[in-house]
Amino acid sequence: MATPLRSNRDFRLLWMSGLFAVLGSQMSALALPLLILKETGSAVQAGTVGTVSICAVLITMLPGGVMADRVERRRLMRVCDAGSLLAVTALTVAVWNGHAPMVLVLLVATAGAVLNSVYAPAAFGLLRAVVPPDQMGTATARLQARTATVRLVGPLVGGALFGIHEALPFTAQFLGLFLSTVCVALVRTRSAAHKKAGSVFSRDELTAGLGFLWQLPYLRTVLLVFGLGMNFAFGALTFTALAVFSEGGRSGLGGGFVITCVSAGALVGALLAPRLSPDRHIRALLVVTCWSCVLTAGALAWLSSPLVAGLLCAVCMGLSTVASIGFLSTLLVVTPEDRVGRVQSAASFLSSIVQPFGPLAGGALLTALGPRNAFGVVGVVLAVSAAVMTLAPSVRSGAVPPPASPAAPEAGAEDSDAPGPHEPAVRPVLDAPGQREPAVRPVPDAAGPGAL
Structure with missing residues (x-):
């Protein structure tokens, strides 16, 4: 009998790691553009940080997946973890000293984005070793609920x-990352490294995740239609x-209420997901979500x-969150x-681009x-x-995996508390299963149906 999630030590550590890191990241997500505007008075420079961060994520997402498999x-x-702590420490010290140079802010934002591209698929894969397949839907929902809650509270x-x-927001982020690092350092579960001959970043390696998604009609259709x-x-x-x-910018109350409802809908969806078994009813959830958005428009x-x-948008977002949890659970299995x-990075790339x-x-x-x-x-x-999600035969047939490679015997094994001889002494965070917040997150995520 599988260990319940509440008694799964490593899952609890990963959950807490994400809680600390996402909370810190959300606090700095609002503070960073305010800091740049205060120091430079330039909205263009504030926007540049967000653009650089997004571009860095998209460029390094597929190579990050390769690293996570190698x-x-x-x-x-x-x-x-160590890289994120170093980056946030540099920014925090600079702000306490009274001046954070724009070059430093850009470097830290880029470093955070690159580290996120590597960390996210690694955490996604480790989650599979920590949680058995029949608990994956519940685990995913708990991670989503945690993140949705923090995204409501963190900016405030x-x-x-x-x-x-x-x-102070950057100091809080440093403390959150430090606590998150401790949690990850205590995780015992390991997954095997899959070493292969040839170039690490060859074309075949970089596109392996996309190729896997493309060869399964169900995954291909859902990602292209629902994800994009x-x-x-x-x-x-x-x-x-x-x-x-918002009446064209004359009043922020109405528009702010709508966006708040969207965030609240994501939280409610994540809380309800374990009761709805989304991985068992994924097609129905995808179809209902799509048509709900049509009616809302x-x-x-x-x-x-x-x-x-706001209430209509909240319903759409809640349904989308449940459907996304079901799809992510299926993808992991x-x-x-x-x-x-590589598959996680490819799916994230397609849904983010x-x-x-x-x-x-x-x-x-x-x-x-x-x-x-x-x-x-x-x-x-x-x-x-x-209409495509409703009528496509590939969606009706569901996900039928190809013959899987034999699992390496080391996957899921536990080690002792003492670090191994080749381990670094030592982090950042789980979002949807395995998603990590960048060390500096200057703009909020665009969340919506298909946001994986």
Whole structure:
């Protein structure tokens, strides 16, 4: 009989590690642009940090997956821990000294993004060794619920600390990372390193994750339609709602309520997921989520109440979170052990690459067509995606894994508390299963249907 998650020592450590690290990251996510604006007075420079961070993540995501499959994952996580602590320490000291040079901020943001690209697939793979397949859905839901809660609370705490002293949010992030590092250092479970002949970053290695996703019609369809199409359209939908219900920027109350409801919906969805067994009802959840977004877009075209709009968006986000948890659990189970890192990186790459363009498209539609027509166009895009998810044979058939590579005997083994002779002495964090927050996270994630 499998050990319950509440008694699973290593899962509890990974959960707490993420709690500390995400909380610290969320506090600094609000404080960093405020700091740059205060020191430079330039919104362009504040935006540059976010752009650099996003670009660094996208560029290094696939190589990070290769590293996670070539190096023992717990060891790799500890190395990333040390790098993240070093980066955040440098920024914290600079802010306490009264001046954080723009060059330092960019370097720290880039380092955080690169380390995130390596840490996330390593943690994703280690989670598979820590949690048995029949508990993966519940474990994923608990990680999502933790992160959704912190993302509601963290910016508020960070803003309050920044009001007291501009260095306090970064100090809090340092403390969070330190506690997170301790938790990861205490994890005993190890996963095997899969060493192969040839170049580490060859074309075949970099595209192995994409190739695996492409060869399974179910994974391919869900990621392209739900991960890309729905994610893009929901980003446009929420930005348009933010602009419309903020009365073009004259009042932030209505738009802020809508966005808060979206975050609350993600939290409620994560809390409900363990009771709904999303990995067993994934197709129904995907279809219901898609059509709910279509109906919401149609309703927003005629609504004038931020309250109703926020509640509709919250329902969409809650359903999306449950569906995403089910899909992620399925992905972890069907992926061969020696490709977990590359597959996770490839899935994250596909679902992330369109996120910056959703709000841009929403703004362009709103400017060119006005609110009602903008919601209408977004609704059409959502309807096309929903129709594909409903009718596609590949989605109805579900995920049928190809013959998996034999698991290495070392996977899932536990070591003693003492570090091994080749381990670094020593971190950052689990989001959705295995996602880590960058050391510096200057802009919030664009969350929506298909956000994996």
